[in-house]
Amino acid sequence: MIEFDVTGEVLWVNDIFAKAMRYSKEEMVGLKHRQFCPPHIAEHASYQMFWKRLKEGQIFQENVQRITKHGANIDRTTTTIVERTVKEYIHYYNNIRIQTKLNQSPINYRQLAV
Numbered sequence: 001m002i003e004f005d006v007t008g009e010v011l012w013v014n015d016i017f018a019k020a021m022r023y024s025k026e027e028m029v030g031l032k033h034r035q036f037c038p039p040h041i042a043e044h045a046s047y048q049m050f051w052k053r054l055k056e057g058q059i060f061q062e063n064v065q066r067i068t069k070h071g072a073n074i075d076r077t078t079t080t081i082v083e084r085t086v087k088e089y090i091h092y093y094n095n096i097r098i099q100t101k102l103n104q105s106p107i108n109y110r111q112l113a114v
Contacts, residue, residue, distance in 0.1 A: 008033035
């Protein structure tokens with residue numbers, strides 16, 4: 001799980017998510033959401049629409065692609081919930097699968113928690 005503020009800055013992240021993304025928790029705090037997105041996603045108009053909808057309080061649930069610290073692709077299902085009282089976005093990620101650029105076997109994020 002990871003939490004962002006309304007500008008997309010990471011406020012908090014749990015160990016499992018940080019390990020899946022190949023960061024330490026400390027490295028992730030302060031990074032921007034778009035840093036975890038492939039350029040074709042972060043630069044697309046739908047990315048700005050995603051943030052606009054979150055600011056309106058809409059819940060987001062979809063299969064998404066993200067990139068790790070070292071550039072590996074992660075395909076996962078995400079649910080984003082807006083905490084209106086503190087204006088934070090909380091992302092819940094499920095079914096994370098990591099696929100490296102070299103097309104090695106996918107890694108199940110649950111294995112990283114061990």
